[in-house]
Amino acid sequence: ATSRGLEHAPAGNEMPSAEVQADYDKLCEKLRKLTHLSGTMELLGWDEQVMMPTGAEEARGNQKAALAGVVHDAKVDKEIGVLVEKLWPHRETLGEYERANVREAKESWERASRMSSELASREALLESKAYSAWVTARETNDYPSFAPLLGEMLELQKEIYRTTKPDMLLYDAAIDAFDPKMKEPRLVEIFKAVKDDLAPLIKNIAAKVAADPSLHEVAAPLRGGPDWDPVQQAAMCKEIAGAIGFDFKLGRMDVSVHPFTGGSHPTDVRITTRYSEENWIEGVAGTIHECGHAMYEQGRSKEHMDLPVSEALGMAVHESQSLLWERMVGQSLAFWEWATPIVHKYFPHTKSCTAQDMYHAVNMVEPSLIRVDADEVTYPLHVILRFEIERDLFSGKVSVDDLPTVWNARMEEYLGIVPGSDKEGVLQDVHWSGGAFGYFPSYSLGAMMATQLFDQAKEEMPSLEADIRKGEFAPLKKWLNEKVHDKGSMPGSADALLEAVTNKPLDPSIFMKYLTDKYTTMYSL
Numbered sequence: 001a002t003s004r005g006l007e008h009a010p011a012g013n014e015m016p017s018a019e020v021q022a023d024y025d026k027l028c029e030k031l032r033k034l035t036h037l038s039g040t041m042e043l044l045g046w047d048e049q050v051m052m053p054t055g056a057e058e059a060r061g062n063q064k065a066a067l068a069g070v071v072h073d074a075k076v077d078k079e080i081g082v083l084v085e086k087l088w089p090h091r092e093t094l095g096e097y098e099r100a101n102v103r104e105a106k107e108s109w110e111r112a113s114r115m116s117s118e119l120a121s122r123e124a125l126l127e128s129k130a131y132s133a134w135v136t137a138r139e140t141n142d143y144p145s146f147a148p149l150l151g152e153m154l155e156l157q158k159e160i161y162r163t164t165k166p167d168m169l170l171y172d173a174a175i176d177a178f179d180p181k182m183k184e185p186r187l188v189e190i191f192k193a194v195k196d197d198l199a200p201l202i203k204n205i206a207a208k209v210a211a212d213p214s215l216h217e218v219a220a221p222l223r224g225g226p227d228w229d230p231v232q233q234a235a236m237c238k239e240i241a242g243a244i245g246f247d248f249k250l251g252r253m254d255v256s257v258h259p260f261t262g263g264s265h266p267t268d269v270r271i272t273t274r275y276s277e278e279n280w281i282e283g284v285a286g287t288i289h290e291c292g293h294a295m296y297e298q299g300r301s302k303e304h305m306d307l308p309v310s311e312a313l314g315m316a317v318h319e320s321q322s323l324l325w326e327r328m329v330g331q332s333l334a335f336w337e338w339a340t341p342i343v344h345k346y347f348p349h350t351k352s353c354t355a356q357d358m359y360h361a362v363n364m365v366e367p368s369l370i371r372v373d374a375d376e377v378t379y380p381l382h383v384i385l386r387f388e389i390e391r392d393l394f395s396g397k398v399s400v401d402d403l404p405t406v407w408n409a410r411m412e413e414y415l416g417i418v419p420g421s422d423k424e425g426v427l428q429d430v431h432w433s434g435g436a437f438g439y440f441p442s443y444s445l446g447a448m449m450a451t452q453l454f455d456q457a458k459e460e461m462p463s464l465e466a467d468i469r470k471g472e473f474a475p476l477k478k479w480l481n482e483k484v485h486d487k488g489s490m491p492g493s494a495d496a497l498l499e500a501v502t503n504k505p506l507d508p509s510i511f512m513k514y515l516t517d518k519y520t521t522m523y524s525l
Contacts, residue, residue: 014092014093015093016090016093016094017090017093020087020090020093020094023083023086023087024087024094024098024101024102026079026083027080027083027084027087027101027102027105028101028307030074030077030079030080030083031080031101031105031306031307031308032306032307033074034071034074034075035306035307036306037067037070037071037074038071039264039265039268040067040264041064041067041068041071042262042263042264043262043263043264043268044060044063044064044067045064045262046262046263046264046270048060049256049257049258049260049262049272050254050255050256050270050272051254061128065124068120068124069117072112072117072120075108075109075112076109076112076113080105080109081109081110081113084102084105084106084109087102088102088106091103096490097301097303097304097309097488097490098309100308100309100488100489100490100492101304101307101308101309103492104308104309104311104489105308108308111164111165112164114163114164114166115160115163115164116163119159119160119163122156123156123160123435126149126152126153126156126435127153127433127434127435129149130146130149130150130152130153130433130434130435131430131433131434133145133146133149133433134146134149134427134430134432134433137422137427138423138427138428139423141421141422141423141427142422143403143404143422143426143427146427146433147400147401147403149433150400150403150432150433151400153432153433153435154393154394154400154432154437156435157174157435157437158170158394161173161174169183169184170394171184171390171391171394171395171437171438172184173438174390174394174437174438175187175438175441176438177438178314178315178316178436178438178439178441178442179314179315179316179438179441179442179445179493179494180313180314180489180492180493180494181492181493181494181495181496182314182316182441182445182493182494184391187387187441187445190445190448190506190508191380191383191384191387191441191444193508193509193512194380194384194444194448194508194511194512195380195381195384195414197512197516198377198378198380198381198512198515199414201377201515201516201519202365202367202377202378202381202415204523204525205365205377205519205523205525206367206416208523208524208525209366209523215523216364216366218357218360218361218364219352219353219357219360219361221347221349221350221352221353222280222350222353222357222358222361224276224277224278224279224280225277225278226277227277227347227349228276228277228278228280228347229277230275230276230277230283232346232347233275233280233283233284233346234255234275234283235346236284236342236343236345236346236347237253237273237275237283237284237287238253239342240284240287240288240339240342241253241271241287241288241291243471243473244288244291244295244325244329244473244477245291245295245473245474245477246271246291246294246295246298247298250266250267250268250269250298251263251268251269251270251271251294251298252270252271253270253271253272253273253287254270254271254272255272255273255274255275256272256273256274257274258272258274259271259272259273259274259286259289259290260272260290261290261293261294261297263297265306266297266298266299266300266305266310267298269294269297269298271287271290271291271293271294272290273286273287273290274286280347281361281362284330284362285326285330285362288325288326288329288330289322289323289325289326289330290322291322291325292321292322292323292324292325292326293318293321293322295321295325295477295480295485296312296317296318296321296322296480296484296485297312299477299480299481299484299485299486300312300485300486300488301485301486301487301488304488308489309488309489309490310488310489311488311489312488312489313487313488313489313491313492313493313494313497314442314489314493314494315439315442315446316441316442316445316446316449316494317446317449317484317494317497318442318446319442319443319445319446319447319449319450320445320446320447320449320450320453320484320494321446321450321480321484321485322446323446323447323450324450324453324454324480327376327447327450328450328451328454329468329473329476330362331359331362331363331376332359332465332468333355333356333359334465334466334468334469335468335469336355336356336358336359336362337355337469338468338469338470338471339355339358340353340354340355340358343358360522363375363518363522365377365378365519365523366378367415367416367417368417369411369417369419369424369425369428370424370428371383371386371428371429376447376515377515377519378415379443379444379447380444380447381414381415382415383440383441383443383444384414384444385407385410385411385414386429386440387440387441388410389403389406389407389410390437390438390440392406393437394437403426404422404425404426407419407425407426408425411425445494445506447511448506448507448508448510448511449494449498449506451510451511451514452498452502452506452507452510452511453480453483453484453498453501453502455502455510455514456501456502457476457479457480460479461475461476461479463475464476483501484497484501487500494506
């Protein structure tokens with residue numbers, strides 16, 4: 001089958017010549033093979049976390065290392081470079097999706113080709129050592145034992161970015177790895193607007209709760225305990241997942257220590273969550289969150305399947321999909337008016353609880369030491385703290401040895417609480433041990449994008465809230481399929497996608513209005 005360059009109008013009036021079309025088809029063949037190889041690697045990773053027996057760790061490491069070599073060779077295939085070079089001067093004769101494929105292939109090939117196999121091996125080896133050291137340091141609350149490897153990882157990432165993205169500032173290159181085209185000055189501008197407005201909101205809520213602690217009382221049956229059988233929770237969450245739009249013919253749902261979305265292809269999307277008797281809300285929230293990621297994957301373009309243009313547009317956009325479902329839908333009163341009878345069905349001991357009781361239980365605001373446990377109001381401050389520390393690490397303003405002190409001081413300044421140990425502080429997240437500097441901003445950028453997209457959806461679908469109340473989620477899913485999922489990486493950046501869908505780039509004031517309106521009402525501020 002040819003990958004027609006004529007499907008979407010070309011930029012000019014020209015049509016691609018037969019030679020250009022033939023080169024484009026050849027490039028697509030190479031790119032599809034690379035996608036199939038990467039999907040196999042993804043599947044090995046999913047299996048490792050969900051199914052693999054613990055005794056197979058060494059064998060799996062060898063399998064992944066062998067496959068990583070094959071994937072790297074396919075990425076740096078010289079023929080891809082030749083085809084991209086031939087197509088680049090004629091890209092304006094291609095349609096917009098085809099042009100985006102050439103753009104993505106060019107960028108990916110150039111960066112991969114600059115990365116020597118020696119550098120890739122060093123990174124893989126250090127990732128393994130640093131991860132293991134982080135696990136031990138976290139368990140034993142021993143930051144000094146991890147610090148040397150963290151310092152080594154920071155320097156190695158700088159070396160990789162100098163090599164693969166020589167035209168970028170180092171921290172911009174780190175951010176770009178997760179959110180294409182996003183840069184530090186833009187993040188500073190976005191986060192400043194949010195930080196300035198969040199502090200008084202958090203302070204006002206805390207004062208209100210101090211004056212009336214009953215505001216944080218949860219209805220007794222919803223407090224967790226032996227009544228919350230994890231097997232029943234799993235059955236309930238599976239029903240909710242199917243109702244909101246996760247397609248079980250193209251995916252499956254399992255349990256893992258840390259919830260995640262994996263799989264090998266848009267037709268094979270695998271989500272995991274976890275259940276505990278003490279915190280049933282975690283199972284529901286985790287399920288809805290991962291369903292948001294999964295529906296993005298399942299909704300990717302069929303027409304451009306297995307090509308770079310069909311891939312997700314960075315981590316912030318991916319988080320916007322999970323957080324739109326988890327927060328804008330799953331933490332709304334309308335959702336709980338639909339979901340409360342489902343909870344009653346699986347857990348009869350909750351029959352005295354109303355939708356309002358459920359809504360109250362899932363929306364309480366209280367500063368916490370651990371990022372993953374934070375509510376939607378305090379969460380951005382956890383992200384801003386990490387962003388500021390990463391920026392200072394890359395500029396040399398802060399050293400790796402200083403991190404626990406800097407971390408604790410900023411926790412006290414931003415959230416009014418201080419970790420009792422580094423395990424509850426600087427050692428809590430896995431990201432830096434794997435070299436994932438620049439990832440954290442994606443979480444809050446995603447939350448802001450979610451509110452902006454949901455606002456636009458409400459404007460275009462006035463019955464959206466009523467639909468959610470009735471458990472009719474298909475119109476929202478269809479809207480997201482068309483506006484976000486099907487577009488893939490074609491727009492090139494999160495801001496460009498938002499401009500196309502909402503007529504403006506990311507606007508943090510929409511996020512702040514959502515939080516202020518919702519919690520002013522909830523806490524009668």
